[in-house]
Amino acid sequence: METKGLNLVIVSPEKTLFKGSVSDATFPGTQGVFMVLPQHAPLLSSLEKGVIKYTTSEGEQSLEITGGFVEVKKNQVSVCVEQ
DSSP states (O other): OOOOOEEEEEEOSSOEEEEEEESEEEEEETTEEEEEOTTOOOEEEEEEEEEEEEEETTEEEEEEEEEEEEEEETTEEEEEEEO
């Protein structure tokens, strides 16, 4: 039985970069790299230059960023980034 995934939305000031279901996501936080899995505790973090990695049904995807913020709440992951 498959567990419920995360709803991930990544936006930049210009456009939506990704919107969909993922099984996990890894972020370059200012305090270090961290991973978010389903049922993760609520979280708000700033992001630094690095790579966001996330796994969709098609496999691992990645996105280079120069900074931003991420909020995790009830399996909803909202990310605002600069590229």
